[in-house]
Amino acid sequence: MATRTRDRGATIATAVSMMTIRHIASAFLALLMLVSCGGGSSSTTSNPGSSSSPASGSGGSSGSSGGSGTSAAAQLAVKIGKPARLLVGLGTTDVASIQAQAIKPDIFDQYLVGADGTSASWPLWNLPAGDYVNIVAAEADSLGAVPMFTLYQMATNGDGNLSGLTNATFMTNYWSNVVLLFQRLAIYDKPALVNFEPDFWGYVQQQAPNGDPTQMPAMVSLAPDCAGLPNHAVGVAQCLLTIARKYAPKAVVGYPPSDWGANGNIASVVSFMNQIGANRADFVVMQTLDRDAGCFEDQNVADSCVRAGSGWYWDETNTTHPNFSDHLAEVLTYHQGIGLPIVWWQTPLGVPAATPGGTSQHWRDNRVHYFLTHPAELTAVGGLGVVFSAGEAHQTGITTDGGQFQTLAAAYLAAPVMLP
Numbered sequence: 074m075a076t077r078t079r080d081r082g083a084t085i086a087t088a089v090s091m092m093t094i095r096h097i098a099s100a101f102l103a104l105l106m107l108v109s110c111g112g113g114s115s116s117t118t119s120n121p122g123s124s125s126s127p128a129s130g131s132g133g134s135s136g137s138s139g140g141s142g143t144s145a146a147a148q149l150a151v152k153i154g155k156p157a158r159l160l161v162g163l164g165t166t167d168v169a170s171i172q173a174q175a176i177k178p179d180i181f182d183q184y185l186v187g188a189d190g191t192s193a194s195w196p197l198w199n200l201p202a203g204d205y206v207n208i209v210a211a212e213a214d215s216l217g218a219v220p221m222f223t224l225y226q227m228a229t230n231g232d233g234n235l236s237g238l239t240n241a242t243f244m245t246n247y248w249s250n251v252v253l254l255f256q257r258l259a260i261y262d263k264p265a266l267v268n269f270e271p272d273f274w275g276y277v278q279q280q281a282p283n284g285d286p287t288q289m290p291a292m293v294s295l296a297p298d299c300a301g302l303p304n305h306a307v308g309v310a311q312c313l314l315t316i317a318r319k320y321a322p323k324a325v326v327g328y329p330p331s332d333w334g335a336n337g338n339i340a341s342v343v344s345f346m347n348q349i350g351a352n353r354a355d356f357v358v359m360q361t362l363d364r365d366a367g368c369f370e371d372q373n374v375a376d377s378c379v380r381a382g383s384g385w386y387w388d389e390t391n392t393t394h395p396n397f398s399d400h401l402a403e404v405l406t407y408h409q410g411i412g413l414p415i416v417w418w419q420t421p422l423g424v425p426a427a428t429p430g431g432t433s434q435h436w437r438d439n440r441v442h443y444f445l446t447h448p449a450e451l452t453a454v455g456g457l458g459v460v461f462s463a464g465e466a467h468q469t470g471i472t473t474d475g476g477q478f479q480t481l482a483a484a485y486l487a488a489p490v491m492l493p
Contacts, residue, residue, distance in 0.1 A: 146414035146457040147492035149355060153219050153264035153325060155179050158489040159448045160458030161482055162221065163471065164419060168212045170472050174479045180266065181213040182221035182418065182460050185254065188229045188237070188247040196250055206257035210265065221266035221460065223418070224313075226250060227273040235273075235280060238291040238306070248296035251313060255320035267326045268358050268418055269313050275331025277306045278345050284335065286310075286349050310349035327351075327416060329358035330407060339403055343410035356414045356457060357407050361400065363464035365423035365436030376433055376467035386429065389443050397443050401454050408455030417451075417459040420444065423469040424477050434473040441474075445481040448490040457492070 142148075147157040162180025163171060171178065185206075187194030198205045206222065213220035226247055230237050237243035258265050281289035286306035293308035294300050298316050302308040310328065317326050328351035335341035351357065362369075366385035368378035388396040408415050423431070423438025431437045444451060444459050451459065461478065463470050471478045 142492040144414075144455075144493045145412075146452070146455060149325065149414050149457055150492060153266070155219065156489070157492045159452050159456060159485075159492065161445070161485065162218065162458060162460035163478075164221065164223075164460050164462030166462060166471060168215060170470075171216060174471065174476070176216075176471070176479055176482060178216055178218045180221050180416075180458060180460050181209070181216055181218040182223060182266075182268075182462060183209045184223045184225050185250075186225045186228070188226040188243060188250055190242075190246045194226075194229075194246075194250070196253055203253040203257045206254060207261055210258075210261045210263070214263075219264055219266060220261075221268065221418075222254065223268040224251070224254065224270055227270050232272070233276045233280075235276060235289070238289065238309070241292060241295065244292040244295060248299070248312070248316075251316050252296075252298065252320065255317050255324065258321035258324050263323060265321070265324045266356075266416070267317065267324055269310075269326060269328050269354075271329045271358070271360070271418075272331060274310075274328060274346065274349065274351075275334030277349075278331070278334035278342070281306060284341070284345065286345065307349050310351070314350065314353060325355035327354050327356040327358045327413070329360065329418065330411075332403070339406050340410070343407060346407075346411055352411050352413065354413065356416045357411050357455075359404055359407065359415050359417045361417065361420055361440055362438075363419060363421075365421045365431070365438040365463075365468045367423060367426070367429060367431035367436035367438060368465075368468060370429040371431065371436070373433070373467075376436075377465050386437065386439065387443070389425075389439055397447070397450070401450055404456070405454040413455075414457040415451075415455045416457050417444070418462075419464050420459055420461045421468065422461050422463060422471060422474055422478060424474050431469075433467045434469055436469050438469065441478055441481060445485045448485060452490050452492055 142157045150157045150160060160179035162182060163176070163178040164182030165184065185195040191197070195205055196202045199208060209222070210220045227237070237247070277286050277289050278284050287303070289306040291304060291306050291309050293302045293304050293312050296312055298319060299308070299312035302311050302315070314326065317324055328346060328349070330342050330346045330351070332339055332342050334345065362385065364378050368376050369380055369385040372379050384395040387400065388394070391398040404415055420440050421438040422441055423436045425439040425442050426437035429437065441461060
């Protein structure tokens with residue numbers, strides 16, 4: 074099954090346009106947190122490319138209690154301070170909406186975009202430079218969640234444009250931002266998750282000669298922390314990991330494979346990801362679809378859902394294809410091939426419906442419904458957690474889903490599935 078996870082521009086543009094208003098409120102929240110806490114805060118497509126008791130709340134205990142699992146997933150859950158059960162998170166959602174529904178996510182995810190040195194790039198969204206990281210971390214703390222950051226800087230020059238890899242100005246900004254991210258996480262001094270560059274690795278596999286990342290030139294050694302690393306795409310992956318381990322050892326990191334990078338040849342993608350060193354990270358970032366299925370069924374132009382392909386909506390009975398068993402078999406291949414726990418990211422929030430399509434912010438999808446009612450199937454293929462979020466501003470969210478996420482998350486937490 075080929076998962077295409079591009080076209081994030083509308084989401085990012087909307088997020089950037091809201092930064093000023095949102096961050097004034099966020100900065101106030103961060104100040105309150107400092108005072109109170111005393112510290113810093115698959116769809117098939119023809120185109121290439123996404124135990125806690127109920128009383129604990131949706132986020133469960135913030136400690137490491139619960140279960141006696143010995144799997145890598147269970148150990149990683151404990152390492153980040155969460156119960157050893159399947160974790161449930163939210164992303165690209167404002168804190169007020171989450172709090173209004175009394176949802177306590179385990180993980181709270183936000184994007185970090187831009188590497189051109191302008192005010193559109195995340196380091197300058199707040200002052201001092203990089204404070205956005207600590208604002209989001211404070212927001213996560215307020216929810217009882219672990220912060221997650223999706224580093225999405227390689228798309229600064231356009232979707233699939235890899236020319237920045239050999240541009241000294243761009244790469245100097247890029248590496249400076251990466252160091253800043255982990256320096257700010259060191260100030261936070263608590264566990265955090267970082268998702269390294271969605272889509273980028275798929276484009277590298279597509280565009281590198283013979284799909285070989287060592288043949289894709291990149292300016293790596295100009296980064297002071299990576300002076301001895303090779304100047305190609307493998308060096309990029311190694312440098313990201315080197316900087317993370319040096320500056321913020323409490324952070325855990327993962328690389329997202331793109332199955333469209335090899336036209337759905339999962340074995341090839343696994344081999345590629347291991348070649349860049351993804352198996353040296355802490356988890357694998359897995360995706361299903363970057364929009365609600367119904368939006369693609371409608372081929373809605375206004376909501377950035379024009380894409381060739383079919384089979385966006387999966388069969389929950391697992392009798393016709395594509396279905397959830399198909400996806401989980403693919404995930405197991407990644408889990409076994411790379412050897413790390415799985416974190417699903419940017420999983421659509423749409424609501425099941427018999428009729429294809431829907432309307433803006435009310436598109437149909439059934440991934441929330443299936444995942445939260447079949448959690449044992451996720452842990453069986455190496456799942457550590459699922460982060461649900463809209464991949465574009467007009468997709469279904471927790472304020473437009475009729476309470477689906479709130480209800481299903483609460484039901485899951487009433488009888489959580491422990492990690493093996």
